[in-house]
Amino acid sequence: xxxDLRRLERTFTIRNLCVEFKVTPRALRFYEDKxxxxxxxxxxxxxxxxxxxxxxxxxxxGKRVGLSLSEIREILDLYDENDGGAAQMAKSLxxxxxxxxxxxxxxxxxDGAIEQLRGGCxxxxxxxxxxxxxxxxxxxxxxxxxxxxxxxxxxxxxxA
Amino acid sequence: xxxDLRRLERTFTIRNLCVEFKVTPRALRFYEDKxxxxxxxxxxxxxxxxxxxxxxxxxxxGKRVGLSLSEIREILDLYDENDGGAAQMAKSLxxxxxxxxxxxxxxxxxDGAIEQLRGGCxxxxxxxxxxxxxxxxxxxxxxxxxxxxxxxxxxxxxxA
DNA sequence: ACTGCCCTTTACGTCAACGTCAAGATGCTC
DNA sequence: GAGCATCTTGACGTTGACGTAAAGGGCAGT
Numbered sequence: 001x002x003x004d005l006r007r008l009e010r011t012f013t014i015r016n017l018c019v020e021f022k023v024t025p026r027a028l029r030f031y032e033d034k035x036x037x038x039x040x041x042x043x044x045x046x047x048x049x050x051x052x053x054x055x056x057x058x059x060x061x062g063k064r065v066g067l068s069l070s071e072i073r074e075i076l077d078l079y080d081e082n083d084g085g086a087a088q089m090a091k092s093l094x095x096x097x098x099x100x101x102x103x104x105x106x107x108x109x110x111d112g113a114i115e116q117l118r119g120g121c122x123x124x125x126x127x128x129x130x131x132x133x134x135x136x137x138x139x140x141x142x143x144x145x146x147x148x149x150x151x152x153x154x155x156x157x158x159x160a
Numbered sequence: 161x162x163x164d165l166r167r168l169e170r171t172f173t174i175r176n177l178c179v180e181f182k183v184t185p186r187a188l189r190f191y192e193d194k195x196x197x198x199x200x201x202x203x204x205x206x207x208x209x210x211x212x213x214x215x216x217x218x219x220x221x222g223k224r225v226g227l228s229l230s231e232i233r234e235i236l237d238l239y240d241e242n243d244g245g246a247a248q249m250a251k252s253l254x255x256x257x258x259x260x261x262x263x264x265x266x267x268x269x270x271d272g273a274i275e276q277l278r279g280g281c282x283x284x285x286x287x288x289x290x291x292x293x294x295x296x297x298x299x300x301x302x303x304x305x306x307x308x309x310x311x312x313x314x315x316x317x318x319x320a
Numbered sequence: 321a322c323t324g325c326c327c328t329t330t331a332c333g334t335c336a337a338c339g340t341c342a343a344g345a346t347g348c349t350c
Numbered sequence: 351g352a353g354c355a356t357c358t359t360g361a362c363g364t365t366g367a368c369g370t371a372a373a374g375g376g377c378a379g380t
Contacts (some may be wrong), residue, residue, distance in 0.1 A: 014357080017195045025357085028217045030338060044345070044358055058276075070335075082284065084291035093284045094297060096277050103274050111269050116218070116261070117256050120298045124253045132246035137215065137254060175326080185327085189369060204328055204375070228366070321380100328375070338364090345358070350351105 011040075012048040021060060024043050032060060065103060075099065171200075172208040191219060196233050223264060226295060235259065 014025050031037045032046075036059055039046040048056075055076060062072035078092040128136050173289060174185050191197045192206075196219055199206040209218075222232035238252040288296050 026338065029359090034337095040300055046357085061269060061276075064266065065273050066224075066236055077278070086288060086295055089284050089288060090292070090295040090297070091261050093281060093288070095350080096281050096284070097297075100274055100277050100281070103270050103277070106224060106237055107267060108271070108276075110263050112262055112269075113225050114263050116221075117235075117260050121253060121256050121260070124242065124249050124256070125240075127248060128249055128253070132250070135246055135250040137257075137332085155219070173327090184369080187367065187371085189329090194367095206327090223367095230366090323380085324378090326374100326376090330372085332369105332371085332380100334367100334369070336366095340361100340363070342361085343359090346356085348355085350353090 010050065012053060014046050014048070017048055017053060017056060021056060023060070028056070031056075031069070034069055034073065036069060036076060067107065170210065172213060174206050174208070177208055177213060177216060181216060183220070188216070190217070191229070194229055194233065196229060196236060226266065 012020075014028055017028060018025055019021070028037065029114075032039065037048075037052055037055055039052050041047065044081045058076060059069075059072050062075070063069075066076075074095070078095060082089050082092055125136065166191070172180075174188055178185055178189060188197065188206075189200070192199065197208075197212055197215055199212050201207065216260045218236060219229075219232050223229075227235075238255060242249050242252055273295070285296065
């Protein structure tokens, strides 16, 4: 048996995935309730395989880009159903394209927001460099931001 | 009196803004309740000026990129407070930069999601072109999407 | 003066996405 | 076999962002 097959056959407990993706068990069960996941059972306990893990990744990515769980479910379902005939697939294709258009619009929004914030930053930097240059954050602070983004903070958008 | 000044002095009723930005009066009052807007009054009625309108634009953009109202309020407050001393401004600057970093991360997520969807699209297109080329959407459909995006559907992300 | 229409405030309802117990099953280990 | 950890299924609570209904003020037209 090849390594690849063994990797594909590897399974995960609910805790495994919770730790890996930093979500609570409650969240995973909730996603299952809503039909976004359907792990196997071993006795009472849930057993997640690679496919389940991949779906979870898609769920979390979808959330980060602002999709609701029902929207995410739609998309996941489309991925699944695509063996069920050509008409179904054509429908999926259309939905995919709509999603792409929506995401591209959202990207533009983000770019706009970034630009706006950058403008504010520049104004403040100019002001500060005139009146209190000592308060201007130096390279240190940038490093800190970079470090935060690189290790352990994949989802900095939710300060809640 | 110049045209510019007159434009700046122009005011808006609640309905004006609701129609223009496709939100409900309830939403505007809610934002006011939460301290994101504070329009003038004329008798009982709210009167919005250009500054209020600009703030509303920022609010809606913030929402589209996934910020909560309280986060948006923080940012708006920072824009306002920046006369209150250099220390305050340095703090704002830091927050702005954090926001920018978060938005850039989100942008990467979106790019990833778009790529993923594009991949799915291509697979489906290949499949369809083999088995049912007649079902492949043509230029027509693209036009429809474009039209939808151009007039009257600035916010296609919220199918809710 | 009466009818509409739009404005106002107050207050309760709702929906999504979980959090938070509660109560019980299963399995390890000392 | 008693304790402990971890799993399970309910079921109710919570937060954010409004929706919606109730009760009334103000003004235009007839």
